[in-house]
Amino acid sequence: MIKVENVSFSFPQKDLFHNISFTLEEGQHCAFIGASGSGKSTLIEIIIDPEKYLFDGKLEIAPHCRIGYVSQLSQLDQQGELTVFEYIGKEFLQLQGEIASICTEMETSSDIDSLLEKYQQALDAFQAIGGDDFESNINKKLNLANLNHHRDLMISKLSGGEFKLIQVIKEMLTGSDLMIMDEPDVFLDFENLNALKNLINSHKGILLIATHSRYLLHHCFNKVLHLENKELQEFNGRYIDYNFSLLQSKIELQELSMADTEEIERNEVLIDRLRANATYNSEASRGKALNARVKIQERLEARRIKLPFVDIKQPEINFTIEKEMEETIALKVKDYSVAFDDILLEKVNFEIESTDKVALIGPNGTGKTTLLREIFKNNHPSIEINSDISVSYLSQLQGEMINEDNTILEEFFETGFKTEQEIMSYVSSYGFSEEIVRQKIGSLSGGEKNLLQIAKISVRKANILLLDEPTSHLDTYSQLALEKAIESYKGAILMISHDYYTIANCMDYVLIIENKTVRKMNIRKFRKLIYASHFNKDYLEIEQKRKALEMNIQLALNDNNFVLAKTTSEELEALIKLS
Template sequence: MKMILLQTQSVARYFGADVLFENIQLEIQDNARIALVGRNGAGKSTLLKIIAGIEEPDAGRLSKGKTVTIGYLAQHSGLDSDKSIWDEMLTVFEPIIQMEAKMRHLEEQLGEPSLLENADAYQKVLDSYDQLQHDFNEANGFGYEAEIRSVLHGFNFFEADYSKKITQLSGGQKTRLALAKLLLEKKDLLILDEPTNHLDIATLSWLENYLQTYQGALLIVSHDRYFLDKVSREVYEISRQKMTHYKGNYTNYLTQKAANLEREWKEFEKQQVEISKLEDFVSRNLARASTTKRAQSRRKQLNKMERMDRPLGDEKSARFRFQPEKESGNVVLSLENGAIGYQETIISSPIQLDIRKTDAIALVGPNGIGKSTLLKSLVDELPLIQGTKHLGANVTLGYYDQEQANLSSGKTVLAELWDEHPTTPEKDIRSILGSFLFTGEDVEKVVSTLSGGEKARLALAKLSMEQDNFLVLDEPTNHLDIDSKEVLENALIDFPGTILFVSHDRYFINRIATTVVELSTTGSKLYLGDYDYYLEKKAEEEELRLLAEEEALKKQPLQEQVTDSGTKEHYQIGKEEQKLIRQLTRRIETLENEMATLEATIETLETQLTLPEVYGDHLEVQEINQQLGQLKEQHETIINEWEEQSLALEDLGN
C-alpha cells in the first residue's frame, strides 16, 4: 500500500501584485519518481524550496509525515567542510561507527578473566553483544565503506582523492560531493534542483541507474530530457502560474500534453459551432411572435452555458535561425597528430579530425579530458601543443563559448548586437532580438543583470548574425530551458553548414550528431553514427574487455589455503575423556576448516569490491555487501563455537 509522504494544498507565491504561481496541488508518495518541469522563471526552484521547508508559501499549506526525512540539493550548492573527502562521507555513518566501537569494547570485556568467572555477567554482556552484532549487520555495518567507495567512484572520486581536503576542490567537485553525501544519507524524499549540472556523460549514466533503485522518493528539476526519461514516472508542469499533473516519463508527458491540447481544441471548436447556431437562431427568431418562446429558450440555454476558454497551447517560444552567408568547400577542418594541454603538459594525444561540409560532430569524453581546450585550440584561442591544423577553403568559423566571454557586461542587450552591426537598421536588430525572446524593455537591460538563460540566448543571437558556415559550439544548451533547447535543436538541424560541438545533453547529441568523436588520454576515436550508435559500440567494447579480463584471470594459478591445526597430547586420561577429546578435536578441526574457507571467500569478495568494474556498479556492490554480511555473521558464529570447544578441550587437558 502506497504511503503519502508529503502534500501541497493550494500553495502560492506572490511578488507584490504579481503571481509567480498559485493553487499548487502536489502529492508525493513513497518511492515516487517525479519530474517538475516548466520554463525558466516559472518558479520551479522556488517551489522546491517551499517543499523542502526552506521557504514558507505566501498562501496554502504543506503537510508531511512527522518522521519523513528530506534531503535537498540546491541548484548552485556545494559541500562546505574542512574535512577530507573520506572523513566527510564517514560522518553519514557515525551511528554505525559508534556501534562498531561499542562492539570492539564488548569483545574486550568478553575476553577478561574476571568476567569469565561470573556466568550471569558474562551472559548479559554476550546477549548485548549478540543484539549489537545483529543491529550492526542490519545497518550494513560490514559494507558501508564499500558503499562509500561505490558512490564516490560513481562521481569520479578515486582512492587517491580520498585524503584531499574539500576546501581545495573546485565548485563542480563540491557540488558532486554534496550529491554523493545526500545519496549516502538515504532520506525518505530527495529533492534535486538541476543535479545533472557539472556531470559528464559517464557520471550521468551512473546516476540514472543509481536513482532507479533508490529506496526513497525523488522530486527532480532538470533540463536534461534523457535523464528525465530514464528516472521519472510522473511529471508536474508549472505553466502560466498553474500546475498540471501527468502520468509517465517525460516523453509520455509530451505525448499526453499534445493529445490534451488537441482534445481541448476539438471541444472548444465544437462549442463555438453550437454557440454560433444558438446565437443565429435567437437573432432570427426572437422578434417573430410564432418563434419567440423558442428563441427565449435558446437564449436561456446560451446564458446557462459554461463557456470554454480558448486553448492557450504552448507559451511563446524563441525562434532561432542560423543561415550562412556563403558555402564552404568540401574540406572544412583537418587536424593531424594533435596534442592539447597546458604549459607543455599533454592531456590528450594523438587527436585526428577530418571534418567535411554538413558534418555534425559531437565531441564527448569525461570532464577534464580537454574537450573545451580542443575547441579553443581549433579557434586559435589556445595554442596546440603539437599537431598540424588546416582550415578549408571559404570556411567562416563562428564560436559559441560556454563561459560567454564574448559578451560585454557593461552594454545593453540592444547595444551588444548593434555595436557590431552598426549598418543594420535598429528595427531589424530589435526584430532579431525579439526572435530570441528579448522584447520591449528587455533590450534595454544591461548584460551583467541577465540570467544565465538570457545570456545564452543573447550569445546565440550574436552568433546567428555572423552568418558563418562552420559553427563550433561549447555546451550551447547550458542554462537553456527545455523549450529553448528544442528550438535550438531544430535550428541546427535546419542549418546547411557544418557543426562541431561539445555537450553533456545526450538528447541534444542524439538529435544533432551524425558522428561522435570520443576524446581520452590516448587521443581521439571516431564513431560513425549518432549517440545511440556510440552507446551500442561502447557497450560492445566493454563486454569484450571484461571477457578478456575473465580469460586472463582463469589463467592465473590458484592460491592454496593451508590451515595448520595443532592439538595437545594428553596422557593418563580415561577412555571416556579420550573419546570426548577426539570428538572435540575433530569438531575444532572442522570449524577451523570452515573458518578458513569463509575467510578466503570474504577476502575474495572484499578484493572484488576494490575492482573498478565492480565498485562502479552500485547494484553489484549491494549484492556483494549482502553476501559479505551473511558470511561474516556465519564466521562470527563459528568463532564463538570454536572458542567454546577450545575452552572445553583446554579444561579436559588441565
Template sequence: MIKVERLSFSFPQKELYNNISFTLEEAQHCAFIGTSGSGKSTLIDILMDPESYLFDGKLEMDPGCTIGYVSQFSELDNTKETTVFEYIAEPFIKIQNEIQSICTEMETSSDIEPLLEKYQSALDAFDAMGGEDYESNIHKQLNLANLMKRRDLNVSDLSGGEFKLVQVMKEMLNRPDLMIMDEPDVFLDFENLNALKKLINAYKGMLLVVTHNRYLLNHCFNKILHLENMEIQEFDGRYIEYNFSLLQTKIELQEIAVAEHEEIERNENIVKNLRVIATYNSEASRGRALKARVRFQERLEARRIKAPFVEIKQPNISFGTGNEIDNEDTIVVNVNQYSVVFDELLLDKVSFEIKSTDKVAIIGSNGTGKTTLLREIYTNNQDSIAINANAKMAYLSQLQGEMLTNSNTILEEFIDAGFSTYDEAREHLANYGFEGEIVNQKIESLSGGEKNILQLAKVSAGQANVLLLDEPTSHLDTYAQIALENAIQAYKGAILMISHDFYSVVNGMDYVLIIGDKKIKKMTMSKFKKMIYESHFDKDYLDTEQKKKAVEMQIELALKETNFELAKGLIDELEGLIKLL
C-alpha cells in the same frame, strides 16, 4: 508527505506562481520540469527555506522534515585535501567523533544525566542515518556509480562530473526525508550520466529532481510536476506517458477549438444580420434578440480552451544559411599534431579536419581537454590549428560568463553585439522568448537556461558559417532542445559541437570524434549508436524512440491540416510504440 496549497509568489518585476497546489509523497521520484525562467529553482528555495519568502497560500511540512540538496552550480573545492571516502563519510565520522567525545566527558563528569541525553540523541541520529553500516553503504554506492577505483583519491583529483556524483551519494547516504537535486545532470558525460541514473533508481526515499535530460526523464521518474505560465500540473506516471497524455489532450482541444471557432463564426454572422435589421427596425424584440446573441457570443469567447501545458511556445532558433563557402569539400578547420597539457597530458598530437558542411560532435569523458580544444580553435592562436580565411566563426561557451556580460541588460548585450537600433535588437530577441520588460533585466538575474538561449541568440546574430558549440543543450528545457536540433538540421554551414546529450548528437550530427587514450578518432554515426546501445540503452531502444518521434511529427502535420481522424489513428500507433519503451 509535503503539501502545497494555493501558493502564490512574485518578484517586483515578475509574477511566478498563481494559486499552485501539489503534493510530494514518500518514495516518489518526481521530475520537476518547465521552460527556462518559469521559477523552478525559486520554488525549490521556498521549499527549503519558507521563512525567507513572503508567499500566499499554505506549505505543510513536518517541522522535523530533513531536506538534502544538490545544487546545479556545485563547485569543486580544490583546497580540500580529503579522500573521496572521507568526503562522503564526513557526516558519519562527525557524529562518531561527537559520541566518542561525550563518552570521554562522562568518564570525569559528576553530572552525567545531561550527558546521557546528549549521548542518546547522537546515537539516535547515527542510527537514523544508517550509521552502523555506513562503510559498506558507501562502498555499495561507489560500486553502483563505477567509482570504487576513486575511493582513496583526493576529492580535488576528481573531474567535475565525478564530483557531482560524489555529492549525490553523500546527500543520499544522509537519508533526508526529501532529497532535492537541481539539474544534477548538467555537463555529465555518458558514463557519469548512466551512473546518476543508477543512483536515482536505487534510491528508496522521496526525490524531487529538476532536469531537462531526456535520458533521465524517460528512465527514472514515476511522477511529473510541470510548471508553466504561473500554473503547475501533476501527473502520476512516467515522463513518456505524460508526453503521450499531452498529445492526446492537444488533439482533443484542437478539435474542440475548431468546432468552437465555427460556432463563433456562425454566431458572429447572426449578430451582424441582427445589427443590420436593428438599424431600420426599432422593434423592442429585435433589440432583445441582438443583446441575447451578443451575450451568447461573450460566453463562447469566455469558454475558449486555455491550455498552458499543451501549447508551449518554442524559441525560434535559426543560425541563418551559413553557406558563404560554396564548395562543400573546402576544409574550414584543420587541426594538425595538436596537444593539450595541464597537470598531465590530455591530448597528444591529435589531427583532424572539418569541411564546410560537416556537422561533428566531439565526444569524451569529463576532463579530457574538449573545451580547451574548442576554445583554441575559436581564438586561433595555435600553430597546430589552421582556419580557412573565409570562415566566420561563432562560439557558445559552457562557461556562460565567458560570452555574456552579467552586468549588462539583455538589450545592452545585443547593442554591444552589433545591432544598430534597439528596435532591431528587440525584434531579434523576441524570436528567442525575450519580449517586453524582460529585455531590460540584468543578465546576472537570468536562469541558466535563459542565459544559454541568450547565447544561442548571439550565435544566430553573428551569421557565421562555422559554429563552435560547447554543451549547447545544458540548462535548456526540452522544448528549446528540440528547437535547437531543428536549427542544427536546417543549418548549411559547419558545426563542431561538444555534447553529452545523446539525442542531440544522433538527431543532428553527421559523425563523431571520439576522445580516448589522449587520441581522437573519427567514428560513423552507426558505430557510435552501437557503442552507446551496448553501454546505456536496452536493445532496439533508440530505433523505437526514432519511430516514436516520426509518428509524433506525423500527428503534428495532421493537426496543422485539421485532419483529426488521421491524428487519432496515429495516436493508436504511438501508444503501441510507447509500450515497447
C-alpha cells in the same frame, strides 16, 4: 511528507506561479519539468527555506522532515583537502568521533549522568542517519556510480562531473527524508549521467529532481510535476505516459478549439448582418438582437480553449550564413597538444569541411573546452581556419560571451541592432517577452542565458558554429528547436555535448577523445556503441517507431484530420506499453 496548497509567488518584475498545489509522498521519485525561467528553482528554494520568501498559500512539511539538497552549482574548489570517503562520510565520522570522545571522557569523569545523556544523543543521531552501516553503504554507492576506485582520492582531483556524483551520494547517505536536486545532470558526460540514473533508481527515499535531461526523464521517475505559464499540474506515472497524455489532450483540445472557432466565425457573420440591418432600421428589436448576439460572441471568445501545458511555444531558432560556400576544408587541426598539470591532449589531428556537423565527445576533464576555445581564438600554430570562414562561439561559461550586467536590450544594441522595436521583434521569437528584455541578464535562469547566447550567435550568420554544451539548462522544447536549427544550418558545426539525443539526431559523425587523442566515428557506429552500453536491445527500434508515430499525429493535427490523429494515437499507446 510535503503538501503545497494554492501557493503563489511573484518577483516585482514577473509573476512566477499562481495557486499551485501538489503533494510529495513516500516512494515517489518526481521529475520537475517546465520551460526555462518558469520558476522551478524558486519553488525549490521556497520548499527548502520557506522563511526566506513572502508567498501566498500553504506549505506543509511533516515534522522532523530532513531535506537534502544538491544544487546546479558545483563548489569543488571550496572543499579543502579531504578524500572522497572523508567528504561523503563527514557527518558520520564527526558523530563517530564524538561518541568515542565521550566514551574516553567517561573513563575518568565523575559526572557520568551528563555524559550518558550526551552519549545517547550522539548515538541516536548516528543511528538516525544509518551510521551503523555507513562505511558499507558508502562503498555500495561508489560501486553503483562506478567511482569505487576514487574512494581514497582527494576531492580536489575529481572532475566536475565526478564531484557532482559524489555530492549526490553524500546527500543520499545522510538520512534525508526528501532529497531535492536542481539540474544535477548539467555538464555530466554520458558515463556519469548513466551513473546518476543508477543512483536515482536505487534510492529508497522521496526525490524531487528538476531536470531537462531526456535520458533521465525516459529512464527514471514515477511522478511528474509540470510548471508552465504560472500553472502546475501533477501526474502520477512515468514521463513517457505523461507525454502521451499531453498528446491526447492536444488532439481533444484542438478538436474542441476548431469547433469553437467555426462557431465564432458563424457568429461573426450574423453580427455583421445584424449590424448592417440596424444601420438602416432603428427598430429596438433589431438593436436587442444585435446586442444579444454580441454577448454570445463574447462568451464564446472567453471560453476559447487555453492550453497552458499542451500548446507550449518552441523558440524559433534559426542559424543562417551570410553566403553559402562550396565544399572545402573549413578547419584543420594538426598535431595539437595541451597540458596543465598533466597532458590532456597530444598530437590531435582532424579536419572539418564547410558543411560538416561534428560532435566532440569524451569524459569530463579531457580538454574538450580548452580545444574549442583555442579554435575560437585562432592564434595557435596547430589550428588553421579557412580565411573565408567566420566563426561564432557558444561558451558553457555563460558570462564569457554575454555581459550579465547588461539588459537584453543593451546586449543586442551592441550586436548592431538600431532600435528597441528591431530587438523586440528578434528576441520575441526566442521567447523573451517585453517585461524580460529590460531585466539584467544576470537575473535570468541558466536556460534563458543559454538561449540568449544562441540568439546572439544566430545574429552573426557565421560559417562555423563552435558550441560548448549548447543544450545545458535548456528545457526540452528549446532542445528540440535547437536540433531543428542544427539540421537546417548550411555551415559547419563543432559541438561539445553529452546529450546523446542531440548528437544522434543531428551530427554527421563524432570525434571521440581516447588516450589523449581523438578518433573519428560515424553516427551509426556511435549509436550502436551507446545502445550496447546503456539501453536494452529493443529500445532503439521502439524509440524510432514512437518518434514516427508522434510526427504522424502532428501532421494529422496540422491538417485538422482528427480521425487519423486518434487512430495513430491508439497505435502509439500500444507501443508505449511495450517500453
